[in-house]
Amino acid sequence: xxxxxxxxxxxxxxxxxVQAYLDHGQMDTAVFEFFVRRLPARRGFLMAAGLEQxxxxxxxxxxxxxxxDWLRKNYxxxxxxxxxxxxxxxxxxxDAMPEGTIFFASEPIIRVTAPLPEAxxxxxxxxxxLHFQSVVASKxxxxxxxxxxxxxxxxxxxxxxxxxxxxxAARASYLAGFDGTATVLARENFGIPVFGTMAHSFIQAxxxxxxxxxxxxxxxxxxxxxxxxTYDTEAAARKVVTLAPxxxxxxxxxxxxxxxxxxxxxLSKAVxxxxxxxxxxxxxxxxxGGLDEDELAKLMDANAPIDGFGIGTSLTTxxxxxxxxxxxxxxxxxxxxxxxxxxxxxxxxxxxxxxxxFGDDGGMIGDVLALDHDRQAGEPLLVxxxxxxxxxxxxxxxxxIRKRAAQGLAQLPWSLRHLSDGTTLPxxxxxxxIALAEEVDRRCAAMM
Amino acid sequence: xxxxxxxxxxxxxxxxxVQAYLDHGQMDTAVFEFFVRRLPARRGFLMAAGLEQxxxxxxxxxxxxxxxDWLRKNYxxxxxxxxxxxxxxxxxxxDAMPEGTIFFASEPIIRVTAPLPEAxxxxxxxxxxLHFQSVVASKxxxxxxxxxxxxxxxxxxxxxxxxxxxxxAARASYLAGFDGTATVLARENFGIPVFGTMAHSFIQAxxxxxxxxxxxxxxxxxxxxxxxxTYDTEAAARKVVTLAPxxxxxxxxxxxxxxxxxxxxxLSKAVxxxxxxxxxxxxxxxxxGGLDEDELAKLMDANAPIDGFGIGTSLTTxxxxxxxxxxxxxxxxxxxxxxxxxxxxxxxxxxxxxxxxFGDDGGMIGDVLALDHDRQAGEPLLVxxxxxxxxxxxxxxxxxIRKRAAQGLAQLPWSLRHLSDGTTLPxxxxxxxIALAEEVDRRCAAMM
Numbered sequence: 070x071x072x073x074x075x076x077x078x079x080x081x082x083x084x085x086x087v088q089a090y091l092d093h094g095q096m097d098t099a100v101f102e103f104f105v106r107r108l109p110a111r112r113g114f115l116m117a118a119g120l121e122q123x124x125x126x127x128x129x130x131x132x133x134x135x136x137x138d139w140l141r142k143n144y145x146x147x148x149x150x151x152x153x154x155x156x157x158x159x160x161x162x163x164d165a166m167p168e169g170t171i172f173f174a175s176e177p178i179i180r181v182t183a184p185l186p187e188a189x190x191x192x193x194x195x196x197x198x199l200h201f202q203s204v205v206a207s208k209x210x211x212x213x214x215x216x217x218x219x220x221x222x223x224x225x226x227x228x229x230x231x232x233x234x235x236x237x238a239a240r241a242s243y244l245a246g247f248d249g250t251a252t253v254l255a256r257e258n259f260g261i262p263v264f265g266t267m268a269h270s271f272i273q274a275x276x277x278x279x280x281x282x283x284x285x286x287x288x289x290x291x292x293x294x295x296x297x298x299t300y301d302t303e304a305a306a307r308k309v310v311t312l313a314p315x316x317x318x319x320x321x322x323x324x325x326x327x328x329x330x331x332x333x334x335x336l337s338k339a340v341x342x343x344x345x346x347x348x349x350x351x352x353x354x355x356x357x358g359g360l361d362e363d364e365l366a367k368l369m370d371a372n373a374p375i376d377g378f379g380i381g382t383s384l385t386t387x388x389x390x391x392x393x394x395x396x397x398x399x400x401x402x403x404x405x406x407x408x409x410x411x412x413x414x415x416x417x418x419x420x421x422x423x424x425x426x427f428g429d430d431g432g433m434i435g436d437v438l439a440l441d442h443d444r445q446a447g448e449p450l451l452v453x454x455x456x457x458x459x460x461x462x463x464x465x466x467x468x469x470i471r472k473r474a475a476q477g478l479a480q481l482p483w484s485l486r487h488l489s490d491g492t493t494l495p496x497x498x499x500x501x502x503i504a505l506a507e508e509v510d511r512r513c514a515a516m517m
Numbered sequence: 518x519x520x521x522x523x524x525x526x527x528x529x530x531x532x533x534x535v536q537a538y539l540d541h542g543q544m545d546t547a548v549f550e551f552f553v554r555r556l557p558a559r560r561g562f563l564m565a566a567g568l569e570q571x572x573x574x575x576x577x578x579x580x581x582x583x584x585x586d587w588l589r590k591n592y593x594x595x596x597x598x599x600x601x602x603x604x605x606x607x608x609x610x611x612d613a614m615p616e617g618t619i620f621f622a623s624e625p626i627i628r629v630t631a632p633l634p635e636a637x638x639x640x641x642x643x644x645x646x647l648h649f650q651s652v653v654a655s656k657x658x659x660x661x662x663x664x665x666x667x668x669x670x671x672x673x674x675x676x677x678x679x680x681x682x683x684x685x686a687a688r689a690s691y692l693a694g695f696d697g698t699a700t701v702l703a704r705e706n707f708g709i710p711v712f713g714t715m716a717h718s719f720i721q722a723x724x725x726x727x728x729x730x731x732x733x734x735x736x737x738x739x740x741x742x743x744x745x746x747t748y749d750t751e752a753a754a755r756k757v758v759t760l761a762p763x764x765x766x767x768x769x770x771x772x773x774x775x776x777x778x779x780x781x782x783x784l785s786k787a788v789x790x791x792x793x794x795x796x797x798x799x800x801x802x803x804x805x806g807g808l809d810e811d812e813l814a815k816l817m818d819a820n821a822p823i824d825g826f827g828i829g830t831s832l833t834t835x836x837x838x839x840x841x842x843x844x845x846x847x848x849x850x851x852x853x854x855x856x857x858x859x860x861x862x863x864x865x866x867x868x869x870x871x872x873x874x875f876g877d878d879g880g881m882i883g884d885v886l887a888l889d890h891d892r893q894a895g896e897p898l899l900v901x902x903x904x905x906x907x908x909x910x911x912x913x914x915x916x917x918i919r920k921r922a923a924q925g926l927a928q929l930p931w932s933l934r935h936l937s938d939g940t941t942l943p944x945x946x947x948x949x950x951i952a953l954a955e956e957v958d959r960r961c962a963a964m965m
Binding site: 070071072073074075077078079080081082083084085086088089090092093095099101139143145185189192193194196197198200201204224226227228229230231232233234235236237251252253254256257258263264265266267268269270271273274275284285287288289291299300359382386387388391392393394395398399402407408409410513 | 518519520521522523525526527528529530531532533534536537538540541543547549587591593633637640641642644645646648649652672674675676677678679680681682683684685699700701702704705706711712713714715716717718719721722723732733735736737739747748807830834835836839840841842843846847850855856857858961
C-alpha cells in the first residue's frame, strides 16, 4: 500500500511506452503541451491554476526502491527499464502561463520540453494536478464576477472528490478571488484565511435554540456567526435581537447570522428588517446552501441584503463542468513538428506561444496562437518556469497570484465579466502555425 | 505542511462546536446518519461505496502532537479542548450498508453512534470519503447495466479530481462491476486488474505508424492492443492485417486494436470487416474517447462490434451528477430523537433501519424506512460494522463486494436496469417513524 501520491499513480500505458522508447533508443527531446480543446458550455474563459503543485511534482519525481521492486515483481519489464526508472529525475524545461492567468480554447497553459520518456511519464499526474485546480479556479472566477464586493468562502470540502481535491479546491478558489475557506488544513499548508460558524447539529443537540446560541457564543466568542435556520428563521432572528445585548454585557459581539435554506431573497430581507429594528445594524447576514454563480447573480439582482456567501458543492465539484476537454499532446519530437489528426481531435503542431493584446483602456482584445519563435503583437503569456529540472524562481505567493487573477478578470470584455452565454474572446491562429500544420499533414500523407 | 489526510482536513466549525460541547459537558451519546436527500436527475438508484476507507479513517483517527501545537498556536482553544483532541480516539459504534448495496433517497447508508464530540468531529472527512466513492460506484453501475457482457476499464485518472479521487475511482468502479483500471497503483493498493495500451504520442513520436506498432509489439508483447486512430483508422487497421502474421512468426499475438475518436459505430464495423477479411477474427476491438453510459447504450443498440470500452472522465468525475444532495445529520442526542426542520431539508428523526422486500423471482419490490427497533418485513440493510471503535470483522474482499453489487443490479426492477428516466423504487416510511417525527415537531413547537 503506497500513498495516493506515489509515482505508481499513473496509467500503465505510460510505463509500457517508456519501456518501448528505451528499447528503441527514442531518447530525443520531446515537446508536449497541455491545453483545453473546447470551452465547456456556457463558459467564455478559463483560469490557469495548479502550476505550483505541478512543478513540485516534477521536482520531486522519484521512484523508491520498493516501488521499483514492486514493478519488477508484478510486470515483465527489462532490468534496463527498471534501472532507468530507479535513476529517473525530471531534467526537462517547463514554460507555462502563471497561475491566475485567464486562458481560452486551444491555448497551451504549460509546455514540457524533455527527453521523450520523461515527458511521457509525467503526463497522467501532470494533467491530474493542472486540470482540477484550473477547473475550480475557473468556476470560482465566475462566482467572484457574479457577486462583486461580497465575501465568498469555500464550504465544499465534504463533497469534494477526496482529500486532495478538498484541499486543492480551497487553494484554487482563493487564488481566483475567494476570501477564504472552511478547511482548516488550507491555513497551515497555504496560509489561506479559514472561517467557521456552527452546524445544525449543534442547535439540535440543545433543548432550545437560545441556549445553543449562548453556549456557542461563550465558547467561541471571536467572529461569532449564529446559524438561524434550523427551525424558524425569523423567530431565531428575533432571539438574536434579544440575546445580543446580553452577550454584549459579557463583552461578546454577534458579528453575523447565517441562513442555509429557504428563499434567501425573502428571508434575508425579513431578517435584515428584524436585525435593524432591533438595533443590530452591524450584524451581517451570511448565506449558504446549494449556491452557485447563477444563484449569486439572482440574489444580487434582487438586492438581497446578504454580505457574504458560503459556497460548497458547486464550487469544489465545478458542478456544471466537472471536467474540461483537455489534452497533453506531443507537438514536436527530435526537432520535427508533430500533429494528431484524429477526427474532432486535431491539434496545432510545434512549440507554441500565446500573445495577448490589450486596448487603450487596458481591456483584452484578443489572443494570437503562434509558433514560439514567431513574435506577435501583445504580451507573451507563457514564461520560463523550469530549466534542466530546476525551478527558475521562488514560487509566486498566493497574494501575487490573486492580484494577477483579479487583474485578468478586470481586463475581460464586458460580456465575459457578466457571464453571458456563448461569447468568448477571439483566438487567432498565426499564418506561420497554419503553414506548419499543412506541412505536417503533407508529410503524414506522404508516409501513408 | 501536513498531508491531505491529516485530521486538520476538516471544517473549522467542527473544532469550534467540539470546544463548545466540551465547555458545556455535552458528552452524551449522539446518533448521526448519512443519507442522500434526493436522487440526481435521471438516476433511479445509487450504490453504496467507501465504507472500508471510512472505517479505516475512524480506526486511525488521531491528532499528532505537532498538529495539536499548530492548533494551539493558531486558534484560541482551551487547554482542556486541546488535551481532549490529543487523547482522542474514535470509540463509537457504526452500522452501515455493506459496500455494493443498492440504495435510494432518504435511506441512511451509515449510522454513527458515539459521544457527541466524536461523532461531530468525524463528519467532514466521513462524508468526503463515502460521498465520492458512492458517486463513482453509482455512475459505474449505470455503465455496467448499459453494456452487459462487455469489458469495462477505468481510464479516468488524469481528469479525476486529484490523486485520491483517481485512486478511489478505480476502486469504486471495480466494485460496481468494472473489469479493471489503467491506474497502476490500484493493483498494489487494492489488487485491481490493470490494463494499458499505448497513447497517440507513441505513434506520433515515430516517423511511420507501422514502425511504431512493431516497436511497441516487440517491447510489450503481452496483451498487445494497438491504437489505430492517430491518422486514418481504416488504413491503420489494414496495416495491422499486414503486420499481424509477421509478428506471429516472432511469437507475438495482436490481441486487439483501440479506437479513440470518430464515429465509433461506423468505424468499428469497418475495422471489424477489415480484420475479419484479413483473417484476424480473434483480434478484439476496444473503444474509448469521451464515452458515458448513454454512448454505451447507443453503441449496444447499433450492435457496434466493440468488445470492450475504456471510460474516463464521465466515470471518475460522474459528469452528469458530480455530487449528491447528501447529509450527515444528528438524529438522536442523549436518548431524545432530533430533527432538522429547515425548509426543503427536513429529516426523519431517530435511529433508523432500512428493510428491503423481494418478490418471488428475487427482484426488489420496495424498501421500508423504519425506526431501528421497529421490525418490518424483508431484509435489514444496515448491519453492525464497528463497536466501541473496533471493527467487528475483517474487511470484505473486493471480490465479495463485487458479488453483492452484481446481485443488487440483477435484483433491480426492469425499468431501473434499463436506465429509464424518472423511475425509482418506492421507499415507504413506517407509521412509527411518522409518529416520531410528529412528536419531535410538537416538542420543538412547544419550545419556541
